[in-house]
Amino acid sequence: MDLQSYRPALDQHGLLTHRQALATGLSPADVARLVRERAWVRVRKGVYADHDWWQALDAHRARPVARIHAAALVIGTDGVFSHDSSALLLRMGVPDARASLVHRTRSRVHGTRIRAGIKHHGAPYLPEHATTVGGVPALGAARTAIDLAREHGRDAGVAACDQALRRGVSRAELAAIADFMHCWPGSRAVRAAVELADAGSESWLESLGRMLVTDLGIGRPETQFGLTDGSRTVWCDLRVGRHVFEVDGHLKYLDGDVPDPAALWKEKKRQDFITGFKLGMSRITAHDCGAGRVVALRRLAREQADTVARFGTDTADLAPYVVTRPRRL
Numbered sequence: 001m002d003l004q005s006y007r008p009a010l011d012q013h014g015l016l017t018h019r020q021a022l023a024t025g026l027s028p029a030d031v032a033r034l035v036r037e038r039a040w041v042r043v044r045k046g047v048y049a050d051h052d053w054w055q056a057l058d059a060h061r062a063r064p065v066a067r068i069h070a071a072a073l074v075i076g077t078d079g080v081f082s083h084d085s086s087a088l089l090l091r092m093g094v095p096d097a098r099a100s101l102v103h104r105t106r107s108r109v110h111g112t113r114i115r116a117g118i119k120h121h122g123a124p125y126l127p128e129h130a131t132t133v134g135g136v137p138a139l140g141a142a143r144t145a146i147d148l149a150r151e152h153g154r155d156a157g158v159a160a161c162d163q164a165l166r167r168g169v170s171r172a173e174l175a176a177i178a179d180f181m182h183c184w185p186g187s188r189a190v191r192a193a194v195e196l197a198d199a200g201s202e203s204w205l206e207s208l209g210r211m212l213v214t215d216l217g218i219g220r221p222e223t224q225f226g227l228t229d230g231s232r233t234v235w236c237d238l239r240v241g242r243h244v245f246e247v248d249g250h251l252k253y254l255d256g257d258v259p260d261p262a263a264l265w266k267e268k269k270r271q272d273f274i275t276g277f278k279l280g281m282s283r284i285t286a287h288d289c290g291a292g293r294v295v296a297l298r299r300l301a302r303e304q305a306d307t308v309a310r311f312g313t314d315t316a317d318l319a320p321y322v323v324t325r326p327r328r329l
Contacts, residue, residue, distance in 0.1 A: 044071060061091075065134075069134070082143075095152050129177065200222075203247075206238075216300055243280040243281070
């Protein structure tokens with residue numbers, strides 16, 4: 001049986017419940033056989049998807065979102081999706097979507113527990129904290145950002161708050177929700193995330209890179225620092241004094257699955273343009289923001305100190321070349 005030919009599956013983000021499968025005339029043994037023969041895949045207990053369709057989904061976003069929709073088909077109506085789940089639905093980013101549990105917040109329960117792959121949070125929320133995404137109830141960007149700070153710590157909280165600001169949430173809104181939770185666990189990370197948030201970070205990785213630079217203790221990084229010579233304009237991810245920091249995801253240097261020489265050459269010329277203004281440059285990767293953090297902090301400190309030794313910290317001479325208009329993000 002082609003699962004996608006069954007109409008409710010099309011209306012349910014490609015998913016089908018066990019009860020709906022039985023309603024087509026299949027027996028429980030038939031369903032088990034379809035899963036065993038890899039025609040169907042069990043997304044969670046009682047919810048199935050076409051195997052080939054599932055394999056084609058992106059593991060970093062589409063599959064985690066499908067797991068959320070699968071949960072919505074079989075759990076009760078009270079409560080809303082929250083934390084990592086609402087962040088995924090809202091396209092805000094999470095620390096690791098592949099490992100994220102489904103999160104749900106319910107105001108009429110107490111405590112937090114994990115059951116059947118769903119992390120249930122007992123916590124109050126106001127009507128204005130919630131929204132609907134893809135047909136399911138979820139907490140909005142502001143509340144989600146604060147919850148991610150409580151769940152995962154300062155750096156993830158900053159990245160989430162950055163994304164909330166980019167979506168039009170004001171810092172005052174973030175602060176109001178932080179005040180609503182002022183005595184909840186994780187409030188210290190929440191306060192830091194709200195204070196350090198900056199809409200200039202274009203991605204989750206850039207936000208983590210900014211926190212890495214912040215922890216150098218050399219000053220608060222400026223985001224989206226623009227330079228122009230009148231014919232060319234470039235934007236740097238982060239700047240402190242005369243040192244810029246570029247946060248690199250590996251995909252920008254690939255053409256499909258292989259290295260892209262043209263992209264490497266383009267970035268080499270871009271770096272030459274930036275350093276031609278007597279600026280130092282460091283590069284930050286995802287590894288630097290995670291497992292390689294300690295080593296990266298030492299390297300970045302050395303590179304920034306070398307820039308100070310060569311060029312100082314005063315940037316008055318750059319005034320004719322600094323782009324004063326905001327970057328259109």
